[in-house]
Amino acid sequence: MKKITAFIGSARKKGTYSAVQEFEKNLKKLGDIVFEYVFLNDYKLEFCSGCKLCFDKGEGFCPYNDDRDALIAKMEESDGVVFASPSYAFQVSGRMKNFIDRIAFIYHRPRFFKKTFTAIGTQFIPFGNQTQKYLESVGNNLGFEVLKGTTVIIPEPIQEKQLKKLKANIKSLSERFYKRLNMKKPVKPSLFKIMIFRMTRSGLQSSDLKLYDYEYYKENGWFKSGYYYDINLGPIQKAVGGFSDFLGRKLFK
Numbered sequence: 001m002k003k004i005t006a007f008i009g010s011a012r013k014k015g016t017y018s019a020v021q022e023f024e025k026n027l028k029k030l031g032d033i034v035f036e037y038v039f040l041n042d043y044k045l046e047f048c049s050g051c052k053l054c055f056d057k058g059e060g061f062c063p064y065n066d067d068r069d070a071l072i073a074k075m076e077e078s079d080g081v082v083f084a085s086p087s088y089a090f091q092v093s094g095r096m097k098n099f100i101d102r103i104a105f106i107y108h109r110p111r112f113f114k115k116t117f118t119a120i121g122t123q124f125i126p127f128g129n130q131t132q133k134y135l136e137s138v139g140n141n142l143g144f145e146v147l148k149g150t151t152v153i154i155p156e157p158i159q160e161k162q163l164k165k166l167k168a169n170i171k172s173l174s175e176r177f178y179k180r181l182n183m184k185k186p187v188k189p190s191l192f193k194i195m196i197f198r199m200t201r202s203g204l205q206s207s208d209l210k211l212y213d214y215e216y217y218k219e220n221g222w223f224k225s226g227y228y229y230d231i232n233l234g235p236i237q238k239a240v241g242g243f244s245d246f247l248g249r250k251l252f253k
């Protein structure tokens with residue numbers, strides 16, 4: 001049994017919800033799935049004040065006591081996560097963006113390794129996929145294993161042709177997602193991901209500023225490891241890692 005949680009950035013139970021429902025329906029045809037809907041609108045989430053205390057001192061110093069940690073716990077309890085948002089002015093909805101801002105400290109201290117993530121963008125205009133692309137980048141920055149998502153076009157009312165296309169898109173996404181979810185071995189990190197990890201950690205070590213990220217990396221043994229988690233790196237990955245350590249030391253001194 002696998003647990004999937006979908007975070008939905010629309011206040012309406014309409015287009016985005018129906019695309020996610022289609023995703024759930026397809027996944028459940030493929031195997032034993034427990035599926036939870038998280039409508040961000042139903043949760044208490046204050047507007048990020050930008051104080052940066054979560055970055056500098058730790059997330060426990062956030063001035064708000066709301067549902068942020070309950071939402072993070074939902075991701076931690078899941079094997080797979082979907083972020084779905086309508087496009088508002090060619091980007092994610094403000095509701096989704098505020099959620100992302102409130103958990104952006106995880107970009108500094110990623111954690112959702114080995115969990116599958118994908119993105120569903122919904123929009124009216126039949127071209128462009130900025131919402132989907134942005135949500136994919138969010139998944140990567142949070143530490144997830146990101147699977148290319150989809151953008152569905154949902155005019156109101158939706159015509160038969162568009163509905164058929166939506167169903168085909170979501171079916172293909174569900175199949176890829178299910179396959180990834182059940183892969184035994186974690187995906188090897190890309191060279192880019194290794195570079196980011198190694199430059200960040202050696203930068204943190206070289207800098208005189210020892211903020212919370214430094215403590216966090218130290219506690220997790222990340223100053224000594226090849227990557228965030230235990231994985232066999234090949235000779236090229238090791239060489240790129242070593243060079244990135246060197247670059248990080250130079251750049252952030």
Ligand SMILES: Cc1cc2nc3c(=O)[nH]c(=O)nc-3n(C[C@H](O)[C@H](O)[C@H](O)COP(=O)(O)O)c2cc1C
Pocket residue numbers: 010011012013014015016017086087088089090091122123124125126154
């Ligand atoms: C404030 C606002 C801005 C929007 N901006 C765009 C846009 O830039 N591009 C687009 O294709 N659709 C845009 N739309 C349309 C929605 O993305 C589209 O109708 C979506 O499917 C709505 O999802 P929902 O039914 O889950 O609310 C916008 C809608 C709203 C309310």
